[in-house]
Amino acid sequence: MHLLAVRDAAILKLLLLAGLRVGELIRLQLDDLVLDDRRGSLMVREGGGKKRRVVPLNAQARRGLQVYLRLRPETEAGQVFIGQRGKSIRSKTVQRADRICPTCLPAFARLFSRIIEVHRHKHCQSRG
Numbered sequence: 001m002h003l004l005a006v007r008d009a010a011i012l013k014l015l016l017l018a019g020l021r022v023g024e025l026i027r028l029q030l031d032d033l034v035l036d037d038r039r040g041s042l043m044v045r046e047g048g049g050k051k052r053r054v055v056p057l058n059a060q061a062r063r064g065l066q067v068y069l070r071l072r073p074e075t076e077a078g079q080v081f082i083g084q085r086g087k088s089i090r091s092k093t094v095q096r097a098d099r100i101c102p103t104c105l106p107a108f109a110r111l112f113s114r115i116i117e118v119h120r121h122k123h124c125q126s127r128g
Helices: 003-017 022-027 059-071 091-104 106-127
Strands: 033-035 040-044 053-056
Touching (some): 003 022, 003 059, 022 091, 033 059, 040 059
Antiparallel strands (some): 033 040, 040 053
């Protein structure tokens, strides 16, 4: 399976199943992850209200992340999710993934598009 498809699947699972915001997801560091076969969690260092929180991961989210991390190349980037050039991704990459995702995860494609729309709506409301 192609690395970017696996990455996008892991991103989708964290957004949908762990309830991460796009900004939290792109700032996620490798050191923020605690994963094993039976349990998993991640630390959101700066979530809503600039607060830290620990997010438990269910089996699907944990497996998606573990598969991605096995394929992820070693880079100097500390972020979990990296782009083709080995640097951290930006929010636009995640927002564009809703166009890519129908080919990698058809069952989640519509839900993913909805998550992105909700995120955009929240972002617009918080500015106004």
